[in-house]
Amino acid sequence: MLIRQTPDLTENDVTDKGLYYGRRTFMTAAAALGSTGLLGLDAAQAAPLATVKSPYKVDEELTDPKAIAGYNNFYEFGTDKSDPARYARSLKTRPWTLVVDGLCAKPQRFDIDALMKRFPIEERIYRHRCVEAWSMVVPWNGFPLASLLKVVEPTSAAKFVSFTTLVDPAQMPGQKDDFIKWPYREGLRLDEAMHPLTLLAVGIYGETIPNQNGAPIRLVAPWKYGFKGGKSLVKISLVDKQPQTSWNMINGREYGFYSNVNPEVDHPRWSQATERRIGEFARRKTLPFNGYGPQVASMYSGMDLRKFY
Numbered sequence: 001m002l003i004r005q006t007p008d009l010t011e012n013d014v015t016d017k018g019l020y021y022g023r024r025t026f027m028t029a030a031a032a033l034g035s036t037g038l039l040g041l042d043a044a045q046a047a048p049l050a051t052v053k054s055p056y057k058v059d060e061e062l063t064d065p066k067a068i069a070g071y072n073n074f075y076e077f078g079t080d081k082s083d084p085a086r087y088a089r090s091l092k093t094r095p096w097t098l099v100v101d102g103l104c105a106k107p108q109r110f111d112i113d114a115l116m117k118r119f120p121i122e123e124r125i126y127r128h129r130c131v132e133a134w135s136m137v138v139p140w141n142g143f144p145l146a147s148l149l150k151v152v153e154p155t156s157a158a159k160f161v162s163f164t165t166l167v168d169p170a171q172m173p174g175q176k177d178d179f180i181k182w183p184y185r186e187g188l189r190l191d192e193a194m195h196p197l198t199l200l201a202v203g204i205y206g207e208t209i210p211n212q213n214g215a216p217i218r219l220v221a222p223w224k225y226g227f228k229g230g231k232s233l234v235k236i237s238l239v240d241k242q243p244q245t246s247w248n249m250i251n252g253r254e255y256g257f258y259s260n261v262n263p264e265v266d267h268p269r270w271s272q273a274t275e276r277r278i279g280e281f282a283r284r285k286t287l288p289f290n291g292y293g294p295q296v297a298s299m300y301s302g303m304d305l306r307k308f309y
């Protein structure tokens with residue numbers, strides 16, 4: 001990460017968060033302007049989702065939708081924070097197949113629309129902390145990864161899960177650069193993947209997820225740095241060994257496999273003790289496991305988290 005630093009968002013980039021709650025009024029206004037919903041995308045790119053509330057939420061102010069969909073890391077579309085919003089517009093996300101295979105009894109290919117109907121789409125309001133020390137609070141919509149993994153029935157040999165994202169240089173101009181050995185890859189231990197917090201997100205703010213945020217489906221593991229959340233997933237595989245992951249392959253000293261948010265373990269080039277919440281001026285203290293310690297810390301008991309960073 002941080003191939004290049006980009007300037008922080010200014011207050012002008014951020015609109016009124018109250019709009020989310022005044023949603024109906026806003027939708028009417030947006031329709032009149034030819035765009036739909038809070039994310040300001042045109043109708044071809046954003047559709048409302050039927051979602052159910054869930055107990056998984058943090059009581060913190062939501063990040064402005066314009067910032068969530070305008071300040072992104074998605075190197076397939078460029079390295080500047082504004083590149084994904086600009087260049088991912090034309091990404092074709094239908095038809096789309098997600099393969100789930102490997103060490104399981106029932107490997108399968110899932111059509112994205114069928115998948116989105118198969119499980120209730122929950123609203124999960126999570127903290128989102130990038131290893132670059134900025135953070136957001138995002139109302140994701142999606143379903144637990146565990147629900148999907150249970151369908152394919154992992155065998156007892158499965159110990160890890162690997163995530164592979166789309167390779168298509170014709171659609172993804174950033175893939176003409178090879179600083180990442182495409183595809184972008186990520187991985188989790190099986191117990192992390194089965195954890196109830198681990199989400200496959202298909203929406204944000206009650207609308208289908210914008211292309212720049214990882215359409216049509218991306219991973220979210222809120223106690224880990226954001227780069228663990230692979231975008232535009234095409235394959236999820238159950239494997240027996242710790243899989244290779246993109247940032248670890250680029251610089252293993254700076255980006256570990258676990259990458260749990262940890263204010264006590266600095267990145268070699270900057271502190272992880274505090275973070276800049278997008279839309280706020282003062283820095284906040286970073287919380288161990290991004291505030292999800294009570295739910296997840298037991299998965300790492302006995303592990304030296306300086307070594308397994």
Ligand code: MTE
Pocket residue numbers: 001071072073074075076129130131165184212213214225226227228229230231232
């Ligand atoms: N997934 C893919 N395929 N390519 C990427 O470059 N960047 C990661 C992650 N997932 C990335 C990716 C990083 S570094 C972060 S911080 C998050 O996506 C950013 O997600 P957001 O843009 O929705 O905030």
